[in-house]
Amino acid sequence: MIQYKNTEVKIGGLTLKNPVMPASGAFGAEMEQAIDFNKLGAIVPKSITKHPQPGNAKPRVCETNAGMINSIGIQSKGLDYYLEHTIPQFETYDSPLIASISAESVEEFAEMASVLGNHKSVSALELNISCPNLKGNGQAFGMDPEDTFALISKARKVTDRPLIAKLTPNVTDIQEIAIAAEAGGADGLNVANTLLAMSIDVETRKPRIGNVMGGLSGPAVKPVIVRMIYQVSQVSSLPIIGCGGIMNGKDAIEMIIAGASAVQVGTASFIQPTALTDILSEMQEYMEKHGIDDIHDLIGSIEI
Amino acid sequence: MIQYKNTEVKIGGLTLKNPVMPASGAFGAEMEQAIDFNKLGAIVPKSITKHPQPGNAKPRVCETNAGMINSIGIQSKGLDYYLEHTIPQFETYDSPLIASISAESVEEFAEMASVLGNHKSVSALELNISCPNLKGNGQAFGMDPEDTFALISKARKVTDRPLIAKLTPNVTDIQEIAIAAEAGGADGLNVANTLLAMSIDVETRKPRIGNVMGGLSGPAVKPVIVRMIYQVSQVSSLPIIGCGGIMNGKDAIEMIIAGASAVQVGTASFIQPTALTDILSEMQEYMEKHGIDDIHDLIGSIEI
Amino acid sequence: MKQYEAPVLFNRQVSERYWHIAIDTSMMHEAVEPGQFFHVRCADVDSPFLRRPLSVYQIHENTIEFLYLVKGKGTTEMTRIREGETLDVLGPLGKGFELYKQSETVLLVARGVGIATLAAVAQAAFIQGSRCVAVLSARTNEDLLAAEYLEDFGAEVHKVTEEDGTSDVGNVRDIIETDIMARHTIDSIYTCGSRRLSKLSQSISSTFGIPGEIALEEHMGCAMGACFACVCDIREADTLKSVRVCIDGPVFPLNKVVIE
C-alpha cells in the first residue's frame, strides 16, 4: 500500500507508521494468513501474566446484539514462554511490538514491566489495568484513581519505554482515571477495555458465559467508547488509543475525530479477518476524499 | 388476555397485576391507538420537572448499532401542567400511575415528591436520579452513594407511597449505589437508565446529537443491564425493575431470571408500537411452556 | 394509525439515487391524506434499528406508493425488498395537507424528496378541480422524476437543477414572481424539501398574503408523539410553541413555522 497521506502518529517516544493496530486478545500469529503484519501500526499480542494460568470456564464467548461477550480470562503460558516464543515470533516484523501486561498486584506489574520494558524487541508496554475477568465481581486497578496512579508510577520507575494504560470503561468518571494515569507517568491511554456484561440463556437459566460475567465488545459499545475518548481528550494531553467496536474505516475515523491518535481493532477481525488492513485502507480513502494530508489534522477535530 | 399464570408482583405496598410497564420518556397518551393501557402493569409518563423547560438542541435522537442515543432533555411543561393535565389523562386507567420525577437539587426532588407523593392518583414515585442529560458532563445524583442516600431519604420523609430509585448505569459500582438507595428508604430499584454515549458524523465532524452526548438505549446495552441487575440482586432485597434493551418476552424473562421483579420497556415501542403488550404475552407463553405458574418462581432463578 | 405487513407490489430503481415502492393497502381501513407519512421498518432484522419516516407519494384505492432517496443504511436496505415480500409500515401518521377548497390555483415549491410529498398534493388538487403550478428543484434532471406524474395531473411544471445552474433561490423567486404570478393568481402555496425554498415560500406568502402550508422533516424516534425527538418551534401569537413534527405535523401553516 502506498502511503499517500501522513498517517504517522506518536505515543511517547514511539512512532507508529500508521494508527491501526490489533487489540490485545483478538490477534494471533495465525492471522498472518489473512493480513500482512508489516502493514500494522503495531503488533499487540494477548496480555501476558507472570505465571502460566489456564483461563476461564467454557463457554468463553457468546454473541449479543451487535456485540459479543468474552471471558477468556488471561489464558497464558507465562512470562518465560512469552520471552522465549511470543517475542521471537513477532520481533521479525517491521511493526513495533507492544507487549500487553496483566498482573494481580502492583508489584507483579512492576516486575513484568521491568523485564519486558527492557527487552530489546519490546517497543512499548500496554498495562492492562482493566481486565474485568480476573478479579471477583469485576474489580480492576483501573477502577480507582489511586490504584491507577500507584501502578503506573511503579511501572514508570522500571522502564523508559512508552507506557500505555489500558483503561476500563466500567467507571463513573473516566476523566479522573485518565488524569491519574497521566500523573503516574503514562505516555498514552487506551480507551478502553470491555464493558462488564452478562447474558442468560432463558431455556436453561444458566449464564451464557462459563465465568458468569465477561467483557462486552463490538459495535454495541462504540457510542460509549467514543464518548469516553472525547471526555478523556478534554482533560489529558496524552495520545489516546481508541478501542471498542471499530468495524470499518469510518468507525476508526470517528474515534480519531473524537480525540484518539490511534485505534485498536479486536472483534472486527473475527468477522472479517482482513479488518485491520481494510480499516487502514478505508481511513486513507477517507483522508483522500476529504483532502486531509496529515492524520493530525483529524485528531480531535470534532466540531462542537 | 386471560391471566393464566400469576404475574402479580409487588413494589413496596404497590401491587402490579403484571411486571410489564413502559419506561419513562418512551411512552405517551398517543400510544393508546396501538395498545390497551389497562393491560399494563403500570403507567409511567415522561419524567416531570418542577418548572417548564424546553429540552435540548436538535437532533435529539440518533441511531447506533442495535440501539439509539437520545438527548431529549426533560422537555417538560412543569409540575402544574402535570397535575392539571397529565395525571387526569392517565388516572382513568386500571393500571396504577407511577410518576417519574427529575429535579436539579435534593430540595426540589423532595418538594415534588411531597406534591406528587400525596396525590390521590399517583400510586408510586420513580426518582430519576440518573438522567445523564441534565448536568454538565453527565454528572447525576445517582453517581454518588451519599447523594443518592441524601436524596432518597429526603423524599422518604415526605411521602409514604412506594419510592423507586432509577439508578444510572454510568457508575463504577452499582451495588454501592443500590445499597445507598435501599438505606435511604427506597422500595424498589430501577436498573437502569441509559449509558452515556456519543456519536460523530464523520462527514460533518459534528456530534450526531445536538447536546453532544446522550443516553444509549436499546438491545446494545442489554448485556450491561443484565449484569447490573444480577449484581444489585446480590446485595439488595428490594424488588428490581429491569430496564434497558428489552425487545421481546425472552429479553424480559432474562432480566427476571437475573433478579428483576418487573421490567420497563422503552425503545422497543418505537420499533414495535405493540411491544409492551406483545412482551407480556410472550412472557406468559414462556411461563406456559416451562410450566411456571407464578412469576416469583422465575425471579432471580439464575443457575450459577 | 396501525401497523401493517403490507404486500409489496413492486420496488424499483427509477433513477440513480431514487427508488419507487408500492404496497397493497387493501387491509387498511383508514383514509390516507397527502402529507401524511408512514414509519417504515426497512428490513426484518435489527439493522437498521429504527424505523424510517416516508411520506406518501401516490395514494390509490388499494395501493400506496413511496418515492425514496437512497441515502443511508435504512433506504439501502429497502432496495433489497422484492415484489411479493411484505413491508412493515406503521401509519398513516401525522396531520396531512389541508387543501383550501376554494383554491383555484395552487403553487407547489418542492425540492429533492420533497417532490414526492407534494406529488400527493397535486393529485388531491387535481381531484378537487384546482390547478397546480409547480417549481421542482433537484440536483439533476434525472432526479426530477415526479415531474411527469405531476404533469399527468395537469400541473404546469417548472424545473430547476444544479445541473442546469438554475436552482439558485434568486432564479426560483424570479420564476415565481415574474413568470408564474404574471400568468396565474396563486391562491395557496405548499412547500417541502428545502430550507431555502421554504424561506422563499414564506416570504412570498407574506409579501403577497397568500396562505400556505409546509411539510417538515425531523429525525424521529417513535413517530407517535411519545418521545419528543422531532420537535420544532412554531410561532403562536407572540410566543414560540414547541410542537412535534410527527403528530402535530409534519404539515404546518407556512407562516407559523420557524425555519432555522
Next chain:
Amino acid sequence: MKQYEAPVLFNRQVSERYWHIAIDTSMMHEAVEPGQFFHVRCADVDSPFLRRPLSVYQIHENTIEFLYLVKGKGTTEMTRIREGETLDVLGPLGKGFELYKQSETVLLVARGVGIATLAAVAQAAFIQGSRCVAVLSARTNEDLLAAEYLEDFGAEVHKVTEEDGTSDVGNVRDIIETDIMARHTIDSIYTCGSRRLSKLSQSISSTFGIPGEIALEEHMGCAMGACFACVCDIREADTLKSVRVCIDGPVFPLNKVVIE
C-alpha cells in the same frame, strides 16, 4: 485459509429441521479435507454478529456442500439465502480427519449434525477403497438425511432414533459389539455429534484397541486460533494440555480427548 464470496448453487430444506446448501468453490485453490470447516457469515447485515462454523458435508471438484440444522438466529438467517447469491465463507479451517491408509473397515458413529461431518469421511473412505459401517443416531428418521448419501458410498448403515426408541447408548453399544463387530473387523473409529456416543466410541476404542478420531464442537470467536474461545483439554502423557478446537482440531485422536 482465505475468505471467499462463494456463489450459492442451491440452498434447500431437506427435512423439518435441516437445510442443505452448496457453494461454487472453483476460485478456491486449497484442498479441503473431511473434518475441516468453514466459518460462515450467515447474512450480510450485522445480525447475526458472529460467523458460524460449519464442517464440510460433501466435497466435490468445484463445489462444497454443507448440511445444517436450523438452530438459532444464524442458521435461520442462512435459510433466506437464494441460489445465485453469494455466501461469505472463511476457510478451509482446522485439521481434518486422517484416514489410516491401511484401514479396511471404518466405523462411523455419528449423531445429529455430526452425521454431516462424517459423511465427508465416508466419501473419502470410499475413494481410498475402505469399507464403512455407520451407526447414525437422530431424533427422528426424517433427520437421518445423510443415510442414503452414505449408502451411495457403499456404507452399511444402522439407524437409531428417539422416534423408534432405539437411540439409547446401550442399544448402540449392542449394535456395534454384537452385530457389527461379529461381522466386521473394525480398523478405525470416527465419531462426531454426541457426548454420550463419543464416550461409547472411546470405550470401544480402548477396549478393543482400535484407533480413532473425533470431531469436536466448541463455541468460536475467531476460528483462526487467535482468541482462545474454543479450547478443550487433551491428555498428553500424564498431563492435560489445552488445545484450540478451531486450529489444533476440530479433529483429535479419540483416546486423547477429555469428554466432560
